Amino acid sequence: MFRSFLALLLTVTLMMPVAAQDAETPAPVDRSATGGAQTLEDILARQRGEQIDDSFRSDAIGNPDNAAGMNDPLGTLGGTSDSEIYRALRYGTADVTVSSRGPAAEVLIQDAGMGWVQFREGPLLTYGGYLLLATLGLLTLFYVLRGRIRIDGPKTGRTITRFKAVERFGHWLLAGSFILLGITGLVSLFGRVAFIPLFGHEAFAVIATACKWIHNNVAWAFMLGLVMVFVMWVLHNIPNRTDLKWLAVGGGLFSKDVHPPAKKFNAGQKMIFWSVVLLGVSISLSGLSLLFPFEMPMFAKTFAILNDTGLPQLVGLGTLPEVMAPHEEMQYAQLWHSIVAFVFMAIILAHIYIGSVGMEGAFDAMGSGEVEEQWAKEHHGLWVEEVKAKEQEKLSASATPAE
């Protein structure tokens, strides 16, 4: 189930551009008038953004064996023209030898890079930006309509320990690093359109360099926080029947005096937890792939697994590429990293809202760790009963005289 969901999510999200390309089946073009070279129709089709069969170019890479003999007229020109050499470089068929190390060093022209740049500068920025703005808009609307969710019953003046220091440390390690990563990631992504016009190239170069350093190095704190949070809370976040009751009344978030029963974490918090874990692992893996360029390629392997499931073929995307240039691996990693980040940020904005201005008493849980008992009864009634029962057990044990 999980694997299928992940596969579907990956397939649908990543392959939108591929779907668009597949939908536009290239029509055969008669190139006899140009002697096999590209025609005006080819150029116009490319300008319209259509996919054309460019094998007439990729195959036209010359043949050294066709060179005239050295003593013949023009014999020094060889059998391959400059254009043919550049075509071979562009389509990755040239025999390249370089002194630099690394798998990417032999790729001198990476043709798929334009598609990546266009997606990064276009749909990724546009829809990612809209997603964050829409989330902020919805939260503002919710606040206007519902107001701050108050503690309904009378406050007791007593507090109950909600989270221990180590739990709060793990949470804030994750939260603080996430906010830094989010801000620096957005600055890097939106720099060209939002910051260069404001500050100029020179100032933005300094900002971008600082953001890159922060983003690359704070990532380790994020990953450590993610592991801590997972280990400490995974058992409390296993779904159970109580969650259905909580979900049935929307957690009481939309109406006053409605307080569904919940243990340490309610269904809403469990959804946040699993979102953080799944998206956090995914963004960490793509982040590591970006942090160590060309060392951890993942997408060709992921596509191979997806192809084996038959999902891409099922949804009409055809067979996904299982062989790609090292740069292309990085480009997919960057796009996936950003897409996951936008979804992650939208979810965390909602989490920040409900944990701060959205609900009275909620911040104390992670601030001091001590919450008002009435708040705990209203939002985590079953957990309060468990805590009270444990306290009672301890009291009874200490009151029983030793034999």
Place this chain on the structure above:
Amino acid sequence: MKTMLIAFAATAVISVGAWYALDLIGFSAAEQGTGAAVRLDD
């Protein structure tokens, strides 16, 4: 609130530590991606 501030300070320490450690073991992009002959700072 003290725990929150400690966690933020830990974030800074981990970040600087990671940067220093990775640089120390030669896992920089320059070390991984280029030969010694093409590096200007050696």
